[in-house]
Amino acid sequence: MFDxxxxxxxxxxxxxxxxxxxxxxxxxxxxxxxxSKSNAQNxxxxxxxxxxxxxxxxxxxxxxxxxxxxxxNSGRLSVEWSRIFPESTESVYADSIIExxxxxxxxxxxxxxxxxxxxxxxxxxxxxxxxxxxxxxxxNFLIINLYHWAIPLWxxxxxxxxxxxxxxxxxxxxxxxxxxxxxxxxWKFDRFADRWCTMNEPNMVYQGCSMxxxxxxxxxxxxxxxxxxxxxxxxxxxxxxxxVGIIFANGDIMPFSEKDYExxxxxxxxxxxxxxxxxxxxNCEGITADDKTQxxxxxxxxxxxxxxxxxxxxxxxxxxxxxxGFKIVKGYGHYxxxxxxxxxxxxxxxxxxxxxxxxxxxxxxxxxxxxxIPITITENGLADEADKYxxxxxxxxxxxxxxxxxxxxxxxxxxxxxxxxxxxxASGFSMKxxxxxxNMDTKERKMxxxxxxxxxxxxxxxxxxLE
Numbered sequence: 001m002f003d004x005x006x007x008x009x010x011x012x013x014x015x016x017x018x019x020x021x022x023x024x025x026x027x028x029x030x031x032x033x034x035x036s037k038s039n040a041q042n043x044x045x046x047x048x049x050x051x052x053x054x055x056x057x058x059x060x061x062x063x064x065x066x067x068x069x070x071x072x073n074s075g076r077l078s079v080e081w082s083r084i085f086p087e088s089t090e091s092v093y094a095d096s097i098i099e100x101x102x103x104x105x106x107x108x109x110x111x112x113x114x115x116x117x118x119x120x121x122x123x124x125x126x127x128x129x130x131x132x133x134x135x136x137x138x139x140n141f142l143i144i145n146l147y148h149w150a151i152p153l154w155x156x157x158x159x160x161x162x163x164x165x166x167x168x169x170x171x172x173x174x175x176x177x178x179x180x181x182x183x184x185x186x187w188k189f190d191r192f193a194d195r196w197c198t199m200n201e202p203n204m205v206y207q208g209c210s211m212x213x214x215x216x217x218x219x220x221x222x223x224x225x226x227x228x229x230x231x232x233x234x235x236x237x238x239x240x241x242x243x244v245g246i247i248f249a250n251g252d253i254m255p256f257s258e259k260d261y262e263x264x265x266x267x268x269x270x271x272x273x274x275x276x277x278x279x280x281x282x283n284c285e286g287i288t289a290d291d292k293t294q295x296x297x298x299x300x301x302x303x304x305x306x307x308x309x310x311x312x313x314x315x316x317x318x319x320x321x322x323x324x325g326f327k328i329v330k331g332y333g334h335y336x337x338x339x340x341x342x343x344x345x346x347x348x349x350x351x352x353x354x355x356x357x358x359x360x361x362x363x364x365x366x367x368x369x370x371x372x373i374p375i376t377i378t379e380n381g382l383a384d385e386a387d388k389y390x391x392x393x394x395x396x397x398x399x400x401x402x403x404x405x406x407x408x409x410x411x412x413x414x415x416x417x418x419x420x421x422x423x424x425x426a427s428g429f430s431m432k433x434x435x436x437x438x439n440m441d442t443k444e445r446k447m448x449x450x451x452x453x454x455x456x457x458x459x460x461x462x463x464x465x466l467e
Contacts, residue, residue: 001402001461001462002402002405002457002461002462003461004461005412006411006412006413006414006461007073007074007141007376007412007413007414007415008071008072008073008074008413008414008454008457008458009067009072009073009074009075009076009140009141009413009414009415009416010067010072010074010075010076010415010416010417010418010419010435011075011076011378011379011415011416011417011418012056012075012076012077012078012418012419012422013078013145013148013149013200013422014077014078014079014080014083014148014150015028015030015031015050015080015148015149015150015423016050016053016148016422016423016424016425017053017054017056017418017420017422017423018053018055018056018057018080019050019051019052019053019055019057019423020051020052020053020054020055020056020057020058020059020440020443021055021057021058021059021443022055022057022058023057023127024051025080025082025083027082027083027086027152027153027154028080028081028082028150028151028152028153029150029151029152029153029155029156029157029158030050030149030150030425031050031051031082031150031153032153032157032158032159033045033158034048034049034050034423035049036158036159044426045426045428046426046427046428046429046430047428048423048428048429048430050423052429052440053422053423053429053440054420054421054422054423054438054440054443055443056420057127057131058443059443059445060131060134060135061134062445063419063420063436063445064134064135064138064140065138066419066436066445066447067419068138068140069455070435070451070454070455070458071455071458071459072140072458073139073140073141074140074141074142074143074413074415075135075140075141075142075143075415076143076144076145076197076308076378076415077131077132077135077142077143077144077145078144078145078146078148078200079128079144079145079146079185079189080124080150081146081147081150081151081152081181082150082151082152082153083121083124083128084120084121084124084125084128084181084184084185085116085119085120085121085152085181086121086152087119087154088152088154088155089116089119089177089180089181090177091119092112092115092116092119092180093112094106094107094108094112094176094179094180095107096176098172101172102223102227102297103172103175103176103227103231104297104299105231105234105299106175106176106179106180106231106234106235108179108180108183108234108235108238112180112183113183113184113187116180116184117184120184125188128189129188129189129192132144132189132192132193133192135192136192141194141195141413142192142193142194142195143193143194143195143196143197143245143308143376143378143415144185144189144192144193144195144196144197145196145197145198145199145200145247146178146181146182146185146196146197146198146199146232147178147198147199147200147202147232148199148200148201149200149201149204149205149425151174155173155174155177156174169205169206169209169210169221169224169225170202170221170224170225170227170228171224172224174224174228175224175227175228175231176231178228178231178232179228179231179232179234179235180235181232182198182231182232182235182236183235183236183238183239186235186236186238186239186240187239190239190240190242193240193242194242195242195243195244195245195305195306196236196240196242196243196244196245197244197245197246197247197308197378198228198229198232198233198236198244198245198246199225199228199229199232199246199247200247200308200310200378201247201248201249201310202225202228202229202246202248202275203222203225203248203249203271203272203275204249205225206218206221206222206224206225209221214323215270215323215324216289219274219286219287219288219289220289222274222275222286222287223278223284223287223288223289225275226275226278226279226284226287226300227300229246229279229303230279230299230300230303233279233303233304234303243305243306244303244304244305244306245304245305245306245307245308245376246279246304246307246308247308247309247310247378247379248272248275248276248307248308248309248310249310249379250272250309250310250311250363251271251311251312251313251314251315251333251334251359252311252313252314252315252333252356252358252359252360252362252363253267253268253271253272253314253315253317254314254315254316254317254359254362255316255317255318256316256317256318256329257318259319260317260318260319260326262319263317263318263319263320263325263326264317264326266324266325266326267315267317267324267325267326268366269286270286270324272366272367273286273370274286274287275287276304276307276367276370276371278297278300279300279301279303279304280301280302280303280304280371280373281301282296282297282298282300282301282302283295283296284296284297284300304371304373305373306373306374306375306376306412307367307371307373307374307375307376308375308376308377308378309363309364309367309375309376309377309378310377310378310379310380310417311359311360311363311377311379311380311397312334312353312379312380312381312382313333313334313353313354313355313356313359314332314333314334314354314356314359315328315332315333315334315335316328316329316332316333317329331343332344332354333353333354333356334352334353334354335352336348336352336353336354337352338352339352342354347389349382349383349384349389349393350382350383350384350385350430350431350432351382351383351427351431353382353383355382355389355392355393355396357393357396357397357399357400358400360377360380360397360400360401360404361400361401361403361404364377364401364404364409364411365404365407365409368409368410374410374411374412375409375410375411375412376411376412376413376414376415377401377411377413377414377415378413378415379415379416379417380397380414380415380416380417381393381394381416381417381418381433382433383424383431383432383433384432384433384450385432387448387449387450390435390448390450390453391449391450391453391466392466394416394450394453394454394457395453395457395463395464395465395466398414398457398463399463401414402462402463416435416454417433418433418434418435419434419435419436420434420435420436420437420438420445421433421434421436421437421438422434434448435447435448435450435451435454436448436451453466
């Protein structure tokens with residue numbers, strides 16, 4: 001059973017959902033990347049354009065009402081940095097402490113926030129206030145997320161910096177500006193927020209935002225994202241005492257065979273715990289490439305109040321002699337392209353991801369046992385245009401969450417990805433994640449049958465086996 005305090009909701013990302021009718025946001029690196037004709041020709045992107053999307057910016061009252069009709073009481077919504085600050089904020093100076101190349105502190109003041117207010121896009125601030133106000137007027141619990149991959153062009157222009165063109169990797173300049181942005185957004189919107197989130201899936205970014213995928217380079221990128229989160233955490237706490245968290249993408253990392261157990265444990269450490277150990281325990285061993293750098297950092301310690309876990313499928317690994325010590329086994333988990341079933345016989349979604357519901361229990365188990373911090377499942381869903389598997393996917397994953405709660409793990413909510421179809425990054429509009437389909441020409445929403453499965457679970461507060 002899910003108690004009365006359990007949060008059922010949906011998650012969205014501004015860049016993936018907002019555009020489609022009015023107020024096109026041309027000022028982010030991902031907008032430039034998606035609109036590049038050469039990128040489409042080289043098949044880096046689909047050729048679909050975010051400005052032709054599902055138009056949440058205009059259609060949000062309809063989406064909020066549709067969510068309420070399903071019984072949802074929560075949402076994770078985001079603010080687009082490039083909408084609030086389409087022009088540089090670097091003219092507003094911030095004192096910072098940088099030691100050995102590490103950003104140890106960014107000093108936030110009210111004078112700084114007032115100066116930022118003078119250069120902010122007031123129309124965007126007003127419109128986000130309208131969106132959040134409408135959402136909260138329905139009695140909903142709101143998590144506001146600050147960063148979901150796209151950042152302003154003035155910080156990262158793909159045409160001028162191709163090494164960081166697919167996404168962006170935080171550096172000291174970006175960390176300082178992000179800390180200022182975090183404080184400003186908390187100052188402007190804290191009256192709406194129940195919780196704050198600094199970043200969604202930074203691990204997906206630092207794994208892919210450079211052509212250099214060596215372990216040493218990845219470690220350095222992790223370090224900067226850990227610092228970026230910690231400095232944003234501190235900035236938000238300057239404004240509010242509300243809980244601040246961070247969200248990671250997670251596959252359930254499993255060994256291919258018994259002899260691959262150590263490889264799977266190493267994969268868990270490198271892919272998950274190395275960052276969380278730093279921002280929870282202050283232990284920076286896993287994000288330190290230079291032995292001369294201090295491994296214990298008080299300025300990173302205890303910077304997580306709640307954990308957001310995104311889960312879609314598993315990752316099966318085996319031992320490898322390379323520097324990582326493990327490699328992915330194809331045909332399982334996230335690596336089942338153009339397969340109807342995985343090598344284990346499980347169904348596969350339109351993205352080529354194996355449906356493996358037991359994995360959501362396993363990641364909850366692993367994280368809670370290691371850190372003891374409250375967990376929210378902030379994304380879970382699948383691309384399924386035919387709506388063939390979604391009902392089973394929802395019920396089976398929530399059944400495993402129910403089991404985790406029964407076993408004593410503190411799971412506070414489930415946020416489905418997504419309420420509507422969306423612009424799925426390089427895949428464009430081809431991957432249909434929505435409980436509601438969207439006609440991209442008319443923007444009409446139409447409920448998929450599987451949405452009723454989630455509605456019934458919310459109403460009964462328990463998972464009833466599908467007939």
